[in-house]
Amino acid sequence: MKLIYEGKAKRLYETEEPNEVLMEFKDDATAFNGAKKASFADKGRINKTLSVLLYEMLENEGVPTHFLRDHGENSIIVRRVEIVQIELVMRNIVAGSLAKRTGLPEGQKLRQPIIETYYKDDQLGDPLVTDEHIRELNLARPDELEKIKRSGLKVNNILTRFFGKAGLTLVDFKLEYGRLFPNKHNIVLADEISPDTCRLWDAATGAKMDKDLFRQDLGDLITGYSEILTRVQNALAS
Ligand code: TMP
Numbered sequence: 001m002k003l004i005y006e007g008k009a010k011r012l013y014e015t016e017e018p019n020e021v022l023m024e025f026k027d028d029a030t031a032f033n034g035a036k037k038a039s040f041a042d043k044g045r046i047n048k049t050l051s052v053l054l055y056e057m058l059e060n061e062g063v064p065t066h067f068l069r070d071h072g073e074n075s076i077i078v079r080r081v082e083i084v085q086i087e088l089v090m091r092n093i094v095a096g097s098l099a100k101r102t103g104l105p106e107g108q109k110l111r112q113p114i115i116e117t118y119y120k121d122d123q124l125g126d127p128l129v130t131d132e133h134i135r136e137l138n139l140a141r142p143d144e145l146e147k148i149k150r151s152g153l154k155v156n157n158i159l160t161r162f163f164g165k166a167g168l169t170l171v172d173f174k175l176e177y178g179r180l181f182p183n184k185h186n187i188v189l190a191d192e193i194s195p196d197t198c199r200l201w202d203a204a205t206g207a208k209m210d211k212d213l214f215r216q217d218l219g220d221l222i223t224g225y226s227e228i229l230t231r232v233q234n235a236l237a238s
Contacts (some may be wrong), residue, residue, distance in 0.1 A: 003121060009047075009196055015077065019070060019181045024075045025051070029196065031215040033125050038214065044074040046225045047194035052076060053232055054193040061158050063151060065189040066178055081178025081190050085139050087118040088148055088195060090156045091172040095199055096212075098172070101128075107206070108123070113156055115149055120176070147187050148177050155189065163200060166235035168209070168228065171199035195225045 001013040008030040022035035025044035030037050055067035066078040072200065091114040094104040098114070119129045119137065125212040132139055140148065152175055163170045176191035192199070195210040202209060208216075 014124075016206050019080045020077050022071060022075050023078050025192070025193075025194075026074075029211065029214050029221065031211070033122060036215070040214075040221050042222055043196075043225060046222070046229050047192060047196060048074050048076060048214065050194045050229055051192045051235060052234060055189075057162060057236075058155060058158060058189065061154075063155060063158070063189060065184070066180075076189070076237075079188065080181040081188060082181070082184055083120070083190060084144065084148065084177045084179065084187070085120040086129075086134065086145075086148065086177070087120050088152045088175045088177070089116040089118060089172060090152050091116065091173070092116070092156070092160060093125055093169065093171040093199075095171050097128075113153065115152055117145075149174075151177070151187075151189060159193075159198075162235065163232075164203065165204045166228075166231040168231060169201040169203050169206075171201055173198035195228050200228055 001022065004014055006010040008026060009026050011024040011026065013024065014023050025048040027039045027041055027043045028037065029040060029043065052070050055065045058065055059067065066081050068077045068079055071077050091098055092110055094108040094110065095106050098104065099106045117129055117134060118126045119133070119139065120126060131145065134145060135142065155175060160170045173193070174197045175189060177187050178185045178190035180188055198210055199212060200210045201207060208218055209228050211221070213219050213221045213224050
């Protein structure tokens with residue numbers, strides 16, 4: 001299989017179908033723009049499984065995504081897209097860089113969800129950018145950005161409600177979007193949705209169960225990720 005792209009947590013391979021790509025979830029984890037690295041056996045499978053379940057749910061709720069089908073232990077088949085070089089972060093509760101940037105206390109509920117856009121550029125360290133920066137950098141057309149933000153709000157509503165049923169608080173998360181091949185006219189949700197890209201706290205105790213376990217050395221990452229998967233599966237079955 002021909003490797004198209006290797007990122008910090010995933011690999012993309014060509015398939016026989018020109019507009020379909022195999023996405024493999026790695027066990028590797030990085031934090032602080034790659035400065036901190038480790039590998040966790042089974043992380044790839046857990047994140048793949050969660051992404052599949054969440055993409056299926058979002059598709060059912062009318063959110064177009066790149067997801068096509070499951071493909072074994074660590075992989076899925078997705079539609080080929082050109083990734084928009086913007087990371088859309090949705091926040092419901094203060095944590096992470098929002099606490100650092102504003103001085104607001106971690107754990108404080110936001111009056112309204114906050115939408116942030118980051119320029120997906122490792123060399124620059126993924127800086128926060130405004131709509132005007134996005135326009136000047138040509139990262140997305142105004143109508144595309146509008147669509148992306150509207151989709152982000154919808155995804156936030158769906159996921160907040162669902163994780164609530166699973167006994168989890170969706171603190172914040174990151175989404176990426178892509179332009180569908182071959183004509184690149186349609187924007188769909190892409191990348192992954194997993195505890196690598198979402199902050200999830202135990203609704204009862206506030207315990208962190210996502211990648212902050214690794215970022216902040218708080219405990220065993222796989223224990224947290226497995227518990228999230230179990231709760232998601234139980235919530236879907238109930
Ligand atoms: P932040 O508080 O560090 O800005 O992170 C906001 C959310 O985005 C959090 O759920 C983690 C996620 N995230 C990623 O998925 N990838 C990244 O590179 C970063 C910095 C954050």
